[in-house]
Amino acid sequence: MSTAEAPLQANIQESRANLDAWVREVVQWHFAPDTGCPFWLNYATELGWDPRKEIQTYDDLSRLGPFQDEWLRGGPVRRWVPKGYQNRPVYTFETGGSTGVPKSRINIEDFRLDYEAFSPTLPDEFFPKGSDWLSLGPTGPRRLRLAVEHLAQFRAGICFMIDLDPRWVIKLLKMGQPKMAEQYKQHVVEQGLTLLRAHDNIRCLFTTPKLLEALCEKVSLKKLGITGVFCGGTEMTPQFHRFAVEELLEGAYFAPTYGNTLMGLAVHKPRREEDNFAVIYYPPLPRAMIEVVDPDNPDRVVDYGETGRVRLTTLTKEFFMPRFLERDEAEREPPCELYPWDGVRNVRPFSRLQANVVEGVY
Amino acid sequence: MxxxxxxxxxxxxxxxxxxxxxxxxxxxxxxxxxxxxxxxxxxxxxxxxxxxxxxxxxxxxxxxxxxxxxxxxxxxxxxxxxxxxxxxxxxxxxxxxxxxxxxxxxxxxxxxxxxxxxxxxxxxxxxxxxxxxxxxxxxxxxxxxxxxxxxxxxxxxxxxxxxxxxxxxxxxxxxxxxxxxxxxxxxxxxxxxxxxxxxxxxxxxxxxxxxxxxxxxxxxxxxxxxxxxxxxxxxxxxxxxxxxxxxxxxxxxPGYSKIVIGEDCIDDWKDYLDVMVRSIADNGGRSCINASSVWVTAHAEEISEALAERLAAITPRAAEDEAAQLAPFADPNVATRISRLIDQGLTEPGAREVTAAHRSSERLVTDGECSYLLPTVVLCENAEHPMANKEFMFPFVSVVKTTPEQIPAALGPSLVVTAITSDPELINKLVSSPNVDRLNIGAVPTSVISWDQPHxxxxxxxxxxxxxxxxxxxx
Incomplete structure (x- = not known):
């Protein structure tokens, strides 16, 4: 090991120790009769062993088995509310809904905590504190709608909004109505443009890749005063990343993110020339973990650089979701100085499921 | 690379x-x-x-x-x-x-x-x-x-x-x-x-x-x-x-290009065998201007047998072979799917494959990593049979029994029609048909086109x- 690698190794070990400690705390919370949620308390009775005693590390979570997609589809949603939070106001957020009944996830303040933790990764020079935001992305039952607004408020800004129902866009495409879908996109973009032109203090933009393209076809972000773009919501390719940086943004900072209602959001590793616009994300440890596993043997984490299916683990006191197989694939990325834990490179729809999924198109 | x-x-x-x-x-x-x-x-x-x-x-x-x-x-x-x-x-x-x-x-x-x-x-x-x-x-x-x-x-x-x-x-x-x-x-x-x-x-x-x-x-x-x-x-x-x-x-x-032989020429069908074979097999049968059906009022069995005999002589050869006439499918699954579609179509009574008796192998053959579909001739008893008007990306043809009254309505949209006839009434009907995009009168292969003409x-x-x-x- 070189001397340069030694601190990184130490940081990796430290982050892993923190993760293990946090796993113990979260498992304790979710499986304790006075704080846990009905789902996990019931689950524990069927296990025949006590997770609070036997799960001591992150790796031990595998003993609980994979988290099943269907558990989140349909009610009763209250089975997910921890008793420790039973008197708190509860939100429910939904995933995209492109694959039938949407998955629901309860939320109390995770969306605020996650975005407050994310906020320092946005450079103040480009996302000035006190400047206002436009959120040009999905609304309705999606976590993003409240989370982006909270991010703006947390940074002393005000967030302007438009309406966007991504399920309608998916339906239009499934009905073979791409022209109508295009018109809807233009309708959304025009609403955003009206706000951008009417409110001089908007400097920061949240949007999706396709809406960013559509917006930049109509206006110069620079002329409108946009200096920072936080982009997410759908798949982002290295080519899009490059196209955005080289041709759309005119010097504005680009902050791609990967996230969803179930996990929170993963932050993009700052761009370096040698990464050649690869889109590399690191999860918000210890509150969530992203791994890349062998699709045929999801208990095996693949080697660095190898392709596999994305596996999420959410570890908050509001929501515990161990070993959930996402409908995405990616390459496993080694830890880096800034984020001394595993990341993922070039996340994209899981190729084996592609025939059945109309991807997010908004 | x-x-x-x-x-x-x-x-x-x-x-x-x-x-x-x-x-x-x-x-x-x-x-x-x-x-x-x-x-x-x-x-x-x-x-x-x-x-x-x-x-x-x-x-x-x-x-x-x-x-x-x-x-x-x-x-x-x-x-x-x-x-x-x-x-x-x-x-x-x-x-x-x-x-x-x-x-x-x-x-x-x-x-x-x-x-x-x-x-x-x-x-x-x-x-x-x-x-x-x-x-x-x-x-x-x-x-x-x-x-x-x-x-x-x-x-x-x-x-x-x-x-x-x-x-x-x-x-x-x-x-x-x-x-x-x-x-x-x-x-x-x-x-x-x-x-x-x-x-x-x-x-x-x-x-x-x-x-x-x-x-x-x-x-x-x-x-x-x-x-x-x-x-x-x-x-x-x-x-x-x-x-x-x-x-x-x-x-x-799709072209659904066709050859129609009028009643006035049908007894001389042997004279037009070369034109038919060229129309079907030129360019490996891969073009929209290749004939995918031959419409006749008589001698359907004899014509289909003669076409089958000629086309069965076309066999896979190396890509570099100057005599190669058949292209393998770059995606072997496509060849398998097409062959299955033909088999399914033939389960409907009123059509049979004529080529099978003229070749020693199945329609779908594999040579190393290459999958070929060998030329296929189907005889259809009437114009309504589902195989009467099909087009595939290899030398495939249906010989369809028809009546003079059914032409041109039964042909459906056709990119090229070669009408082997001197019958003014048939010519007039084809000239007037909005379904016929390019029209050849006489023994012109469907695959021979003049580029100064609209397409x-x-x-x-x-x-x-x-x-x-x-x-x-x-x-």
């Missing part, structure tokens, strides 16, 4: 998103093709004016000369291919590698493309019905004692291209002397021809800005058709149906509209 870049108004652009296409024999990756994201295409197409202005700065006569030089460059020269150079022989090998087309057929198609470029003047005259080129340059003038004026309907022509045969590229080439820039989306396995044609044009002096080349996915292809003033799409019904009601887009779907619409009329025009005479 060979890399083919995007061309953005003539400028090469290497994308981070690439598609890799394997060699059909070895299954090893053979070429890497830069893929354009839809947003990049839309952004480029915001400026279609520059290419149009650059091209319009040339006279038609100058552009015809450029075509003529490009013809020779295309046929003979080493031309840029990404960072490398591609000789004519490289081109033949490469197109064969990714599409399965035998070298001899690739060379024959090269000849077709060369012919259209070399004869661009005649092609243009055919499309414009001999309007003086100076009238085309000015946009107005007198022709045959009448005032004429034309205006372009578009600043560029977007073309979504297929994989089946390079011959189709002859259809969009006249856009260059018609001064309309091209925005091309190549077929996923056949980027070679459009890229080489563009390079030949540029070497011959055409402005690079007039050529955009975007290998891309379906959404990207849609962006091309949506954003260009005029378009063409080649493909099956599933990919073209979205554009069926868009008058800006010319659709080149599924006239490109000049697709790209230009005529306006009423009057000019005051000085007094």
């Amino acid at each position: 060979i890399h083919i870049p995007i061309l953005r108004h003539g400028e090469p652009y290497k994308s981070l998103d690439v598609a890799r296409v394997a060699h059909h024999q070895t299954r090893e990756q053979f070429v890497e093709i830069s893929q354009a994201n839809a947003g990049l295409i839309r952004r480029d197409l915001r400026d279609q004016k520059t290419g149009r202005e650059k091209l319009a700065a040339f006279s038609t006569a100058e552009l015809i000369q450029i075509c003529s030089r490009a013809a020779e460059y295309f046929l003979n020269d080493a031309l840029p291919l990404g960072d490398d150079a591609q000789t004519a022989e490289d081109y033949v090998r490469q197109i064969s590698a990714t599409t399965g087309m035998p070298h001899v057929l690739a060379r024959r198609n090269m000849g077709k493309i060369h012919g259209v470029l070399a004869e661009a003047g005649s092609v243009l005259n055919g499309l414009t019905r001999n309007i003086d080129w100076e009238v085309l340059d000015r946009g107005f003038g007198e022709f045959g004692g009448q005032s004429l004026s034309f205006y372009p309907r578009a600043e560029s022509l977007g073309v979504v291209l297929p994989n089946n045969s390079p011959g189709v590229h002859s259809l969009w080439i006249p856009a260059v002397p018609l001064k309309i820039p091209l925005v091309l989306k190549p077929g996923s396995a056949e980027p070679w021809s459009p890229y080489r044609i563009i390079q030949a044009f540029i070497k011959a002096g055409a402005p690079p800005e007039a050529f955009s080349f975007y290998p891309t996915d379906h959404p990207g292809a849609s962006e091309i058709l949506r954003n260009c003033g005029r378009g063409m799409i080649f493909g099956d019904a599933s990919s073209t149906s979205l554009w069926a009601n868009d008058p800006r887009i010319e659709i080149h779907g 599924e619409g006239n490109l000049f009329e697709h790209l230009y509209a005529r306006r009423a025009f009057q000019r005051a005479v000085a007094v």
